[in-house]
Amino acid sequence: MNDQMMQNFLLKRASLTPDRPAIYFADQTYTFSDVFDKAFHIAGQLTSLGLKRGQFAGVLLANHADSAFIYLAFQLLGVKAVILNNRLTAHELAWQMEDSDSLFLITEELFTLKSKEMEKSLPNVTIINKEDLFNSPFVEPIVVNEMNLNEVCTVMYTSGTTGFPKGVLQTYGNHMWSAIGSALNLGLTEQDCWLCAVPLFHISGYSILMRSIIYGMKMVILDSFHEKKAIDLIENEKVTIMSVVSTMLTRIEEELGDQRLPEHFRCMLLGGGPAPRGLLEKCMFKLIPVYQTYGMTETSSQIVTLSPEYSISKLGSAGKALFPSQLKIIVSNGKDAKPNEAGEILVKGPNITIGYLNREEETAKRIVDGWLSTGDIGYLDSDGFLFVLDRRSDLIISGGENIYPAEIEGVLVSHPNISDAGVIGMKDEKWGEVPIAFVTIKKDMKEEEMIQYCLEKLAKYKVPKKIYIIDEIPRNAAKKILRRNLRLLLNKNMKR
Ligand code: ATP
Numbered sequence: 264m265n266d267q268m269m270q271n272f273l274l275k276r277a278s279l280t281p282d283r284p285a286i287y288f289a290d291q292t293y294t295f296s297d298v299f300d301k302a303f304h305i306a307g308q309l310t311s312l313g314l315k316r317g318q319f320a321g322v323l324l325a326n327h328a329d330s331a332f333i334y335l336a337f338q339l340l341g342v343k344a345v346i347l348n349n350r351l352t353a354h355e356l357a358w359q360m361e362d363s364d365s366l367f368l369i370t371e372e373l374f375t376l377k378s379k380e381m382e383k384s385l386p387n388v389t390i391i392n393k394e395d396l397f398n399s400p401f402v403e404p405i406v407v408n409e410m411n412l413n414e415v416c417t418v419m420y421t422s423g424t425t426g427f428p429k430g431v432l433q434t435y436g437n438h439m440w441s442a443i444g445s446a447l448n449l450g451l452t453e454q455d456c457w458l459c460a461v462p463l464f465h466i467s468g469y470s471i472l473m474r475s476i477i478y479g480m481k482m483v484i485l486d487s488f489h490e491k492k493a494i495d496l497i498e499n500e501k502v503t504i505m506s507v508v509s510t511m512l513t514r515i516e517e518e519l520g521d522q523r524l525p526e527h528f529r530c531m532l533l534g535g536g537p538a539p540r541g542l543l544e545k546c547m548f549k550l551i552p553v554y555q556t557y558g559m560t561e562t563s564s565q566i567v568t569l570s571p572e573y574s575i576s577k578l579g580s581a582g583k584a585l586f587p588s589q590l591k592i593i594v595s596n597g598k599d600a601k602p603n604e605a606g607e608i609l610v611k612g613p614n615i616t617i618g619y620l621n622r623e624e625e626t627a628k629r630i631v632d633g634w635l636s637t638g639d640i641g642y643l644d645s646d647g648f649l650f651v652l653d654r655r656s657d658l659i660i661s662g663g664e665n666i667y668p669a670e671i672e673g674v675l676v677s678h679p680n681i682s683d684a685g686v687i688g689m690k691d692e693k694w695g696e697v698p699i700a701f702v703t704i705k706k707d708m709k710e711e712e713m714i715q716y717c718l719e720k721l722a723k724y725k726v727p728k729k730i731y732i733i734d735e736i737p738r739n740a741a742k743k744i745l746r747r748n749l750r751l752l753l754n755k756n757m758k759r
């Protein structure tokens with residue numbers, strides 16, 4: 264790949280608009296010049312501890328302004344950050360540290376239990392708490408003034424919803440193009456301020472930090488999502504854009520009651536998983552400006568987003584590929600699908616990963632001629648808008664008909680007494696497979712009642728043959744339904 268050199272993002276931003284607010288966290292505002300000073304100082308401290316350009320180093324941190332400073336210090340030094348998900352177990356985290364050959368782990372006292380546990384299986388790793396890092400001596404750092412856009416900036420492991428997580432390599436160029444694509448779609452004004460209540464360790468949160476630096480835009484960091492806090496921040500900090508997943512949006516919508524979000528709030532970017540239609544309709548009713556989006560760790564955040572002018576006429580669609588990117592749907596013979604025909608979603612563009620860390624075979628299998636096979640199924644309507652159906656691995660085929668669990672789950676949770684739902688296929692002699700559901704309920708409810716409700720909303724073959732009431736739907740750290748765990752649960756239930 265040709266070298267594409269650019270001034271270090273943070274250096275550039277701090278020289279362009281040093282006095283603009285950059286980060287707001289816990290009642291404190293930091294300007295871009297403050298952010299640079301903090302990151303530069305930390306870069307010096309990391310240098311004194313032995314971190315060097317080109318290394319991979321693990322980072323296990325909470326949502327906090329300090330975490331943003333540390334990530335940016337890594338960028339100043341050209342150290343590749345292996346960004347760890349703090350909701351994972353010590354065992355899972357140690358595996359990712361080993362998989363990425365990271366010799367340093369920057370973490371904090373909050374995660375002492377985990378890091379102590381990790382230490383046992385990582386004898387060669389130097390573990391440093393940020394509290395100690397911030398008290399370390401300062402050695403003049405060698406700052407990467409000019410960076411190569413093809414260089415790896417971050418490694419993020421996929422959520423592991425479908426199997427083992429894979430380390431996704433994200434370059435500086437991937438992050439920049441992702442930020443550009445978003446701005447070209449949503450527009451950008453001097454008033455813009457993005458609320459980050461999603462994890463900074465996830466691409467949804469990290470991409471907000473990158474946008475803040477690239478756009479010169481203020482971001483507000485929330486330590487963890489809380490609907491009331493989020494609504495207050497939108498009001499008080501004049502937040503204009505917020506990233507959410509559907510469980511967060513559900514809570515905001517419920518918390519709002521009869522209230523409306525303030526006029527200045529212009530975009531609720533909804534991604535990360537299927538958007539239940541009932542939720543989208545409720546938000547439309549309350550004039551919450553929801554923009555559905557589709558993306559993944561491999562695309563460095565959104566790659567397909569519904570433009571504002573189509574938010575109502577194409578309700579339920581994830582939109583079209585952003586300006587720098589392309590999208591197509593392929594059917595089983597490798598041909599392009601016809602309009603409204605479902606197939607695998609393939610995406611291409613400068614925001615797509617250069618591959619999986621240490622997994623050349625998997626990379627070659629998943630990325631061909633720049634086209635990434637997403638493993639998701641969807642279709643384009645006759646106007647070219649994408650509708651995401653579900654993951655290919657979760658598809659249920661019943662009597663030759665394709666059934667997408669996410670659609671049935673959406674219907675189940677639209678019932679006021681049902682709080683959560685997960686659907687999988689069960690082997691069936693007559694139909695091959697039939698859908699069955701697991702639900703959690705808010706109020707006592709009979710199975711027949713739920714089935715009756717589904718019969719009113721779904722074609723008969725999609726109605727679950729059996730609905731089990733359980734205490735909790737198994738979800739992973741990214742709050743995604745672990746349908747493979749539901750399958751285990753089903754086997755257990757069947758044996759009884
Ligand atoms: P793994 O690849 O390890 O199984 P994962 O795919 O869950 O984990 P992420 O990269 O965090 O890890 O999630 C991306 C996935 O989330 C997409 O491939 C898709 O399945 C789902 N997703 C994202 N946006 C949407 C959307 N708008 N509608 C439906 N599904 C979505």
Ligand code: MG
Nearest residue numbers: 421422559638
């Ligand atoms: Mg994935």
